[in-house]
Amino acid sequence: DAGVIQSPRHEVTEMGQEVTLRCKPISGHDYLFWYRQTMMRGLELLIYFNNNVPIDDSGMPEDRFSAKMPNASFSTLKIQPSEPRDSAVYFCASSLGGGRQPQHFGDGTRLSIL
């Protein structure tokens, strides 16, 4: 079975540019999570969806960050405008049944903002 698929794997862009990260969850999973990982802050939950509906976006750092899930097989995380402090690895994960069920992570997007 295909796991969670993220694209791109690496992104390098200049400050001020718009960045769009993409995620395809495991088919049939009803929860999708976006995380950010840095050395300083560890693994932070940014936002999660249940049945394509955003449930909790309290981890989104600023209005520059937005996330959408237009259908059950696709989600995007957008940063506009990007800043150097946004440099991190962004992971998408999905699960069947929410926080009390195993989460399956994608390979992540390593984002570098110059």
Place this chain on the structure above:
Amino acid sequence: GENVEQHPSTLSVQEGDSAVIKCTYSDSASNYFPWYKQELGKRPQLIIDIRSNVGEKKDQRIAVTLNKTAKHFSLHITETQPEDSAVYFCAADPGSGDKLTFGTGTRLAVRP
């Protein structure tokens, strides 16, 4: 909200020795406690989990114990091997929601 503390932050053991990583949580309603292993440059992967209706669970060389009264749980790795070297994260569900709160991670190094 849920707060998960993890110790130690780094751990170095000799190959063949045991390693123990401990986590505490704050929400007494939590009942799901997974452990993830993340190798360098890779994604976190679930290695074992435990629910509040059991006190211990084993899978070959790894085991997890849970003490609900004290609100702490631990990962035990026996007969460590160099391929066990990675960062390990504990997590807990907040009891009232659908998300997980992760610990800050333990970097385990197994010396050959």
